[in-house]
Amino acid sequence: MTKIFRRMLLFVLFASVVMIPFMETAAKTTKVYKVPIENVVEKGLYAFLQRSFTEAENAGAKAIYLDINTPGGYVDAAGQIAKLMDESKLEIIAYINDDALSAGAFLALHADKIYMSTRGRIGAAAVIDSAGNAAEEKADSAWLAAMKGAAESSGREVKYAVAMADKSMDLPEYGAGVGKLLTLTSKDAFEVGYSEGTIATFSELLKETGYENAEVITTSETFTESIARFITNPVVVPILLSIAGLGLVLELYSPGFGVPGTMAISALVLFFYGHLVAGLAGYEAIILFVIGIGFIVAEFFLPGGIAGTIGSLAVVGSIIMAGGNPMQMAISVLIAVAIAVTGMVIIMKFFGKKLHLLNKVVLMDSTDTxxxxxxxxxxxxxxxxxxxxxxxxxxxxxxxxxxxxxxxxxxxxxxxxxxxxxxxxxxxxxxxxxxxxxxxxxx
The missing domain is CATH 2.40.50.140 (Nucleic acid-binding proteins)
Structure with missing residues (x-):
């Protein structure tokens, strides 16, 4: 009996020694992803997050940590990202490292759990238009409903989310009297249930959430994604289109093909490249753009102006299609056209007689005494x-x-x-x- 017992004990000890490395390996195969949400929330960010979420799901990760530090951004982009978060099967944990303001607060509320650093803030979520003014009543009402829905989806007290977007709410105990939006500190957020806790470091957060032994994979933007985020920024888009318009105007008035034409083509290529990488533009928009350019070139050889008109409409249509938000892109196109027309008027008035093609297009000489x-x-x-x-x-x-x-x-x-x-x-x-x-x- 003693011999049998000894053999069993030796077998258990041997098995333990052999199995320990495999147990450690199994523990380390638990993966979590750390994904940053930084700077302005726009559609280029959505493309990066979509890639990161897909990568995490394909790798069999257990959770995604969103490392948030953003002043906010654009409502349509925030809505797409929130939908991406809601549809993910993985646990999503938001870590507000510094600021989750405006659209950042909205995204944090769509996470399964929220943790904050000691300097973290969440709130100030009013809708601001492109000119920096408060949005119209219709957009403001829709955003209030979205903030309310975000709070409800995560089981949090709705009034605080509404106060973040509505100045009429009166919560003086948290510094949000009438006329002032609510912004919660880490202490306030924990008190009202908008944070599960205040954590100083990310390693402590892993331990708090039960993933201290997991393999952490940090994703970062590729160079092309960074370029796409910059190009698809709603502030940059009208600037690019204006450069393209002015370049084309200057090229018409210059001999041969030179710097203005190169500038215009480069601006358009950047525009479509950024929107294609961001997943906003499809190949149909690029095909329509090429067709439009073809009609415009044909106008030089065909009488009547019909080809030029069709080509111009096709180019404008392709730009609007590429933007994802037709109204926003239409405004950008109108801004670019206005700048191009202004530039044309200035050129005709001050430099017209010195430019090559202008005398072929417009009668510049006045037949006066x-x-x-x-x-x-x-x-x-x-x-x-x-x-x-x-x-x-x-x-x-x-x-x-x-x-x-x-x-x-x-x-x-x-x-x-x-x-x-x-x-x-x-x-x-x-x-x-x-x-x-x-x-x-x-x-």
Whole structure:
């Protein structure tokens, strides 16, 4: 019996030694992803997060930690990201490292759990338009409903989410009196149930959430994603389109193909590249753009202007399609057109005569007397000469001077045939005479 017991004990010890490395390996195969949400929330960020979420799911990760530090951003992009979070099967834990303001607060409320650093803040979620002003009532109402829904989806007290977006809410105990949006500190957020706790470091957060032994995979934006985030920023888009418009205008007025044309093409290529990488533009938008350019080129060879009009509409349509938000892109296009037209007017006014193609497109020379243009030869040398009427002047008629017959008019009075007259004024084809008592004299 003792021998059997010894053998069993040796077997257990051997099995334990053999299995320990495998147990450690199994523990380390638990993966979690750390995904940063930084800077402005826009559609380029959505593309990065979509890639990160897909990568985490394919790798069999157990949770995604969103490391949040953002001043907010755009409502449409925040809505897409929130939907992505809601549809994910993984546990999503928001860690507000510094600020989760505006759209950042909205995203944090869509997480399964929220933790904050000691300096963390969440709130101040009013809707602001592109000019920096408060949004119209319709957009503001929709955003309030979205904030309320975000709080409800995570089982949190709704009034605090509403106070973050509505200045009329009165919560003076948290610094949000009437006329001021609610922003919660880490202490306040924990007190009202908008945070599960205040954690100083990420390693402590892993321990708090039960993943201290997990493999942490941190995702970061690729270079192309960083470029796409910059290009798809709603502030940058109208600037790019304006550069393209001005470049095309300058290229029309310049000989050959040079810097302005290169500038315009580069701006358009960047625009479509950024929106394609961000997942906003499909190949159909690019195809429509190429077709539009083809029609515009055909306009140089076809009469009527129809091809040019179709091409211009196709280009504008492709740009609007590429943006994801038709209204926002339409505004950007209008801004770009206004800037291009203004640039054209300035060029025509101050530099028109010095530019190559302008004189072929627009008649720049004015046919005035100061520029040397007259409908008839202005014979000012006749003024003061004495002539004889060859017909009566009633008041129009004719005179004879040095054997030349000249059509004239009197100053208004009747002058008989054969009278001496003096030429007092010459205005183009109009020669004015007055009766004179001088006979056959020339002055």
């Amino acid at each position: 100061e520029s040397g243009y007259v409908s008839n030869v202005n014979r000012v040398e006749l003024v003061g000469r004495i002539a004889t009427t060859s017909t009566p002047l009633r008041p129009a008629g004719a005179i004879e001077l040095d054997g030349e017959r000249i059509d004239v008019v009197s100053e208004g009075s009747y002058i008989d045939k054969g009278k001496s007259v003096i030429i007092v004024k010459v205005e183009g084809s109009r020669t004015v005479v007055r009766e004179s008592d001088k006979k056959g004299e020339n002055e």
